[in-house]
Amino acid sequence: MGKQLTELLKGTLEGIVLAILGERPAYGYEITARLREQGFADIAEGTVYAVLVRVEQRGLVYVEKVPSEKGPPRKVYSLNGDGRDYLDEFWRTWSFLAGRLDQLRDGEDR
Amino acid sequence: MGKQLTELLKGTLEGIVLAILGERPAYGYEITARLREQGFADIAEGTVYAVLVRVEQRGLVYVEKVPSEKGPPRKVYSLNGDGRDYLDEFWRTWSFLAGRLDQLRDGEDR
DNA sequence: TGCCGGTACTCAGTGTTACTATCTACTGGT
DNA sequence: ACCAGTAGATAGTAACACTGAGTACCGGCA
Helix, strand or coil: CCHHHHHHHCCHHHHHHHHHHHHCCEEHHHHHHHHHHCCCCCCCHHHHHHHHHHHHHCCCEEEEEECCCCCCCEEEEEECHHHHHHHHHHHHHHHHHHHHHHHHHHCCCC | CCHHHHHHHCCHHHHHHHHHHHHCCEEHHHHHHHHHHCCCCCCCHHHHHHHHHHHHHCCCEEEEEECCCCCCCEEEEEECHHHHHHHHHHHHHHHHHHHHHHHHHHCCCC
């Protein structure tokens, strides 16, 4: 997928990452891998790490350094209370937008 | 709705405007009004005009100046062939993203 | 021993996007 | 003469995802 997805991801990627963290704690490399499995084939590693830095600075996550058997220590992120609130609001906003878009698409050919 | 919607709109607003033009030709002020009716209460006029300038420069629309009875002449935009193709691709990209997000949300509490 | 691939994170620079705020301009009504 | 409503344009700002490069640690293989 092309440039359109890149622009659509703005604002969405953050929600996606938070949603993944909502399922269970995870670290950056793992999140990137899971995104690729999920179909987001060409999301760059650097992009994911940038999101993580952002949500950490906003205080939406708890961070813990965990030594790894193969490679540098992992930074494991987990949602905290504020993060859950933020994620809830993301879902509300997303629902609103998706609703409008569905409506628009339905009205397309008629 | 707050900043989250602003970020989610990036990339989406362009598709929304093109979809509106897909229904029937329209001019900027009219599009803004229709967006407000549709629930996008706080999308600024200037934002819509910026989108229109962009899609015109990309050659996705046909533009016609039509004199108005009350106010300056209107710039009426209509989708051309490239615009329809672009809109189709937008819907495909949107569907992909919406599908992933739905999947993520379902897997949330389980 | 030396090297390479996989793991894991970081960072500077770029382009795109929506928003804010302000400005111009035309019309009709008071 | 003034003002509200209509209609469009624009400069500056902040946020975001991407590119491309770099650092660091580990195990296995020749």
